[in-house]
Amino acid sequence: MIKEVILCKYGEIVLKGLNKSYFESAMLGQVKRRLEGLGAYELHCGQSVLYVEPQDEDFAFEEALRRIKNVFGIVNVIRAAACEKTVESITATAKVYLPPFLRGTKTFKVEGKRSDKRFPLTSPALSAEVGCALLDAVPGIEVDLFHPEKVVHVEVRENAAFLHADDSRGAGGIPSGTGGRALLLLSGGIDSPVAGYMIAKRGASVEALHFESFPYTSERAKEKVFELSRLLTEYTGKMNLHVLSLTKIQEELKRTVNEEYFTLLLRRSMMRLAERTAKKYHDDALITGESLGQVASQTMQALRVTDSVVSLPVFRPCIGMDKEEIIAIARKINTFETSILPYEDCCTVFTPKHPKTRPVLEKVLAEEAKLAMSELEDEAFAAMEDHVIKTY
Numbered sequence: 086m087i088k089e090v091i092l093c094k095y096g097e098i099v100l101k102g103l104n105k106s107y108f109e110s111a112m113l114g115q116v117k118r119r120l121e122g123l124g125a126y127e128l129h130c131g132q133s134v135l136y137v138e139p140q141d142e143d144f145a146f147e148e149a150l151r152r153i154k155n156v157f158g159i160v161n162v163i164r165a166a167a168c169e170k171t172v173e174s175i176t177a178t179a180k181v182y183l184p185p186f187l188r189g190t191k192t193f194k195v196e197g198k199r200s201d202k203r204f205p206l207t208s209p210a211l212s213a214e215v216g217c218a219l220l221d222a223v224p225g226i227e228v229d230l231f232h233p234e235k236v237v238h239v240e241v242r243e244n245a246a247f248l249h250a251d252d253s254r255g256a257g258g259i260p261s262g263t264g265g266r267a268l269l270l271l272s273g274g275i276d277s278p279v280a281g282y283m284i285a286k287r288g289a290s291v292e293a294l295h296f297e298s299f300p301y302t303s304e305r306a307k308e309k310v311f312e313l314s315r316l317l318t319e320y321t322g323k324m325n326l327h328v329l330s331l332t333k334i335q336e337e338l339k340r341t342v343n344e345e346y347f348t349l350l351l352r353r354s355m356m357r358l359a360e361r362t363a364k365k366y367h368d369d370a371l372i373t374g375e376s377l378g379q380v381a382s383q384t385m386q387a388l389r390v391t392d393s394v395v396s397l398p399v400f401r402p403c404i405g406m407d408k409e410e411i412i413a414i415a416r417k418i419n420t421f422e423t424s425i426l427p428y429e430d431c432c433t434v435f436t437p438k439h440p441k442t443r444p445v446l447e448k449v450l451a452e453e454a455k456l457a458m459s460e461l462e463d464e465a466f467a468a469m470e471d472h473v474i475k476t477y
C-alpha cells in the first residue's frame with residue numbers, strides 16, 4: 086500500500102542560522118494547531134522540511150493540505166508518496182502512485198534529487214530509471230526534457246524516498262508570532278484586511294481594532310468585520326478583535342467643527358484610540374490600509390496630520406500599491422467577496438463633500454480645540470468590547 090505524506094518546505098527560515106530552531110518551533114506550533122481534530126499523524130523535521138505523516142486511514146488529508154498552505158514560513162506544500170530508498174521500491178511506487186497525476190498529459194520529465202549520497206544512483210540516473218518506469222506505466226506519454234507539460238519529482242532524502250507531481254505554493258513569509266505584536270485598524274473595506282495579512286506574513290502576531298458608529302453603522306456591518314477577522318485567522322491563527330464606538334465623537338465633530346476638517350479630526354481620534362488600545366495590549370506597532378492618494382485623507386499632508394498624534398510606528402503596507410494590486414491580494418486571501426458587501430463604514434458616516442486634501446496642522450489643531458476630545462475619547466475607550474476570533 087502507498088503511504089502518502091505532506092512535505093512542507095521551509096522558506097526564509099533556512100537563512101536564520103543560529104535562530105533557526107526558534108522560528109521552526111513557532112511554525113510547528115502553527116501547524117499543530119491547524120491539524121487538531123483531523124486525525125492521527127506524526128511530525129518530523131529534517132533538512133529544512135517538515136514531514137506530516139498520517140497515522141490512520143481517516144486522517145483528513147485534503148483539509149490538512151488546505152490548512153497547511155496558510156501557515157507562514159512554508160514555501161511549498163507537497164503531497165508525496167513515501168517509500169523505501171531502493172531503486173526497486175522507488176520504481177514500483179512510481180508506477181502506481183504517479184500515473185493519475187499524469188492523466189491527460191502528453192509530455193513529462195523526471196527531476197531526481199539524491200540528497201542522501203549513499204544512495205547508489207546519481208540524480209540523473211535516478212531520473213532516467215523513474216522516467217522509464219513511467220513510460221511503461223502511462224500509455225502514449227513522452228519525455229520532453231526542455232518543455233515538459235508536467236514535472237515529476239523523486240527525492241531521496243535522509244529518512245526515505247519521496248515521489249510527487251503535485252506541488253503547491255505555501256504561504257511564504259515568516260512564522261507567526263516571531264516578529265512582535267501589531268494592532269490592525271480593521272474596517273470593513275478591501276485594504277485593511279490585506280494590510281493585516283501582509284504584516285502577519287512578516288511574522289507579526291496581529292490583533293484587530295474596529296471602530297463602529299452604531300446606529301449609523303449597522304449590526305450587519307459589524308458582523309462583516311467579524312467575518313473578515315475570521316478569514317484572516319486562517320493565516321494569523323487566533324486573533325483578538327476589539328471594538329470601539331465612535332458615535333458620540335462623530336456627533337460632536339459634526340456639531341462643532343468646520344465640515345472640511347471632519348474626516349481628519351475623526352482619523353486623528355481613531356489613531357489616538359488605536360495607540361491607547363495598542364499600549365493596553367502590548368502591541369508595538371499599528372497597521373492601516375492606506376494607499377497614497379487614494380482618497381483625500383490619504384495624501385501625504387493628511388497622513389502627516391493623522392500620524393502626528395501617535396508615537397508607535399504605523400505600518401501601511403498598501404501605501405505604494407494600486408487598487409488593482411490590493412484587490413489581487415484580497416482575492417488570494419479570500420477576503421474580497423466579504424469586503425465588497427455594501428455595508429456602511431464609520432468613515433462614510435457624515436463625510437464632508439469637500440474634505441481638506443492639503444491640511445495645515447495648525448488649522449487642524451485649532452479646529453480640534455473646539456471640543457473636549459480627550460473626555461470623549463476616555464468615554465469611548467472605557468466602553469471597548471473585546472472578542473476572541475478563532476478558527477482552529
Ligand code: ATP
Pocket residue numbers: 269270271272273274275276277278294295296297372373374375376379380382383430431432
Ligand atoms: P479600507 O479598504 O481598509 O477600509 P479605505 O481605502 O476605505 O481602507 P479609509 O476609509 O480612508 O480607507 O481608511 C484608512 C484606514 O483606516 C483603513 O485602511 C483602516 O486601516 C482604517 N480604518 C478606516 N475605517 C476604520 C474602522 N471603521 N475601523 C477600524 N479602522 C478603520
Ligand code: MG
Pocket residue numbers: 272273274275430432
Ligand atoms: Mg474604508
